[in-house]
Amino acid sequence: MILVNGVLSEHVRVFDRGLMYGDGVFRTLLVREGRPLCWQRHYDKLCTDCAALGIACPAQDRLLAEMGRLLGTTPDCVLKIIITRGEGARGYAVPEQTEATVILMTGLIPQYPAQHFSDGVRLHLCATRLAIQPRLAGIKHLNRLENVLARREWSDPEIAEGLMLDMEENVIEGTMSNLFLLQGSLLYTPYLGRCGVAGVQRARIMELAGRLGLEVKVENLPLDRVYDADEILLCNSVFGVWQVRELEGKKWRAGNLATRLRAFLNDDALN
Amino acid sequence: MILVNGVLSEHVRVFDRGLMYGDGVFRTLLVREGRPLCWQRHYDKLCTDCAALGIACPAQDRLLAEMGRLLGTTPDCVLKIIITRGEGARGYAVPEQTEATVILMTGLIPQYPAQHFSDGVRLHLCATRLAIQPRLAGIKHLNRLENVLARREWSDPEIAEGLMLDMEENVIEGTMSNLFLLQGSLLYTPYLGRCGVAGVQRARIMELAGRLGLEVKVENLPLDRVYDADEILLCNSVFGVWQVRELEGKKWRAGNLATRLRAFLNDDALN
Numbered sequence: 001m002i003l004v005n006g007v008l009s010e011h012v013r014v015f016d017r018g019l020m021y022g023d024g025v026f027r028t029l030l031v032r033e034g035r036p037l038c039w040q041r042h043y044d045k046l047c048t049d050c051a052a053l054g055i056a057c058p059a060q061d062r063l064l065a066e067m068g069r070l071l072g073t074t075p076d077c078v079l080k081i082i083i084t085r086g087e088g089a090r091g092y093a094v095p096e097q098t099e100a101t102v103i104l105m106t107g108l109i110p111q112y113p114a115q116h117f118s119d120g121v122r123l124h125l126c127a128t129r130l131a132i133q134p135r136l137a138g139i140k141h142l143n144r145l146e147n148v149l150a151r152r153e154w155s156d157p158e159i160a161e162g163l164m165l166d167m168e169e170n171v172i173e174g175t176m177s178n179l180f181l182l183q184g185s186l187l188y189t190p191y192l193g194r195c196g197v198a199g200v201q202r203a204r205i206m207e208l209a210g211r212l213g214l215e216v217k218v219e220n221l222p223l224d225r226v227y228d229a230d231e232i233l234l235c236n237s238v239f240g241v242w243q244v245r246e247l248e249g250k251k252w253r254a255g256n257l258a259t260r261l262r263a264f265l266n267d268d269a270l271n
Numbered sequence: 272m273i274l275v276n277g278v279l280s281e282h283v284r285v286f287d288r289g290l291m292y293g294d295g296v297f298r299t300l301l302v303r304e305g306r307p308l309c310w311q312r313h314y315d316k317l318c319t320d321c322a323a324l325g326i327a328c329p330a331q332d333r334l335l336a337e338m339g340r341l342l343g344t345t346p347d348c349v350l351k352i353i354i355t356r357g358e359g360a361r362g363y364a365v366p367e368q369t370e371a372t373v374i375l376m377t378g379l380i381p382q383y384p385a386q387h388f389s390d391g392v393r394l395h396l397c398a399t400r401l402a403i404q405p406r407l408a409g410i411k412h413l414n415r416l417e418n419v420l421a422r423r424e425w426s427d428p429e430i431a432e433g434l435m436l437d438m439e440e441n442v443i444e445g446t447m448s449n450l451f452l453l454q455g456s457l458l459y460t461p462y463l464g465r466c467g468v469a470g471v472q473r474a475r476i477m478e479l480a481g482r483l484g485l486e487v488k489v490e491n492l493p494l495d496r497v498y499d500a501d502e503i504l505l506c507n508s509v510f511g512v513w514q515v516r517e518l519e520g521k522k523w524r525a526g527n528l529a530t531r532l533r534a535f536l537n538d539d540a541l542n
Contacts, residue, residue, distance in 0.1 A: 012290060019355075023416060053416070054423060080361060082290070090376075105285065131403055131407075132403065133400075136402075142292065143293050144292035144294070144363065146404070147292070149406060151364050152364075167404075
């Protein structure tokens with residue numbers, strides 16, 4: 001089911017700057033028993049991302065009211081929220097008065113193989129590099145051609161995700177997930193101030209790590225740091241946490257960090 | 272008037288990857304007396320850009336037939352053509368079967384001040400930098416947030432365009448135009464293999480320059496080369512050619528290259 005600006009619809013106008021220029025942001029989150037998980041974090045991130053582009057983020061009450069209408073009939077789903085800058089005339093200039101377009105879409109929760117959670121996943125090393133653009137770094141905006149090109153690099157269904165590096169060969173993220181590397185009691189995650197998307201699940205793990213006796217370090221990480229890691233984890237708001245068991249022929253045994261983190265992350269009281 | 276996949280409509284489906292990810296390309300061109308100017312070049316560029324993203328470009332006959340329907344009622348207009356990869360499920364992976372979405376929109380021809388053509392235009396020096404991404408360089412794709420952010424840097428209607436540099440401080444283009452620098456009998460235009468859009472009007476000028484006794488050089492151009500130039504020209508398929516008369520306080524007298532080029536460019540027989 002889809003609401004576009006509060007109206008049941010599957011369409012947006014072609015004048016929408018989301019279509020014209022990718023001028024907007026989005027979120028993808030899990031809904032369980034009618035409750036959008038980690039909602040406050042997702043809303044805060046929407047606001048931050050909108051602000052970075054100069055888009056007026058819709059009020060939380062409005063979004064919650066519209067979500068309430070959708071989630072009554074689909075209490076367990078993946079919810080995608082798209083906020084665009086709204087409509088404009090031809091040309092990049094933003095009209096003085098714009099009203100954001102709000103799209104709420106529910107979808108089926110993906111059924112990933114149980115092995116992804118028990119044994120870990122295989123990873124493709126993407127040739128597509130992420131451009132360095134501090135002005136857009138961290139934001140989950142609608143300009144996602146790099147992710148599209150990276151995802152087109154493999155079609156083997158045994159490969160669950162692709163690992164993306166930036167133009168300077170730093171490891172940044174998966175095409176749809178963030179990355180952590182465990183090395184002893186240190187948990188490394190790539191610096192995302194120059195490219196990449198700073199996801200909500202990543203932020204939660206960074207906060208939770210202390211409870212597991214781990215210290216988090218945010219750094220520029222060259223690829224050899226991935227190969228040297230004790231455990232490699234991917235995370236996002238839909239699948240939660242996966243360990244990586246194989247990357248380009250190199251294999252890792254199943255560790256226990258993904259399982260331990262999952263126990264915390266599934267406790268939504270910890271948000 | 273707008274045709275979406277051959278049907279009169281102002282809407283696209285929210286599942287369209289053009290909206291979801293900016294997964295598509297576009298063209299903006301002039302139509303005079305029902306004839307899309309430089310059509311073959313624009314179509315060829317559409318094909319090249321689609322191919323670079325792995326999108327199947329619609330056949331020329333189909334586009335011409337749909338354009339014929341639109342242009343009968345609006346023989347003088349700006350025509351915007353958007354080709355997206357079509358619809359997909361949630362997620363970056365491209366479905367095995369996709370059908371490109373074709374959007375044709377007509378709009379009014381902008382009425383720029385006569386002074387823009389006689390005396391030249393004022394330029395803003397944009398703080399927003401273009402990221403270096405060879406995989407997308409040259410393509411007029413729908414990921415245009417950098418242009419949007421750059422265009423938001425000024426609101427003074429006296430300023431006609433913004434000059435954009437890349438992350439390494441090379442001058443690349445205007446937010447909606449390409450750039451040429453005249454220095455003696457040499458005509459420089461920035462190298463666009465790492466970022467920027469390689470426009471049709473730029474290609475035409477590069478080919479025509481020889482008739483004006485000018486040699487074209489494609490180079491990485493730092494900003495001081497702009498300030499040192501005898502004349503600075505901007506071009507696109509809608510306004511044609513403008514000289515720059517002012518950039519951040521530095522002024523240039525009206526030269527004659529823009530006028531001379533315009534005479535050639537207006538002759539569509541030269542395509």
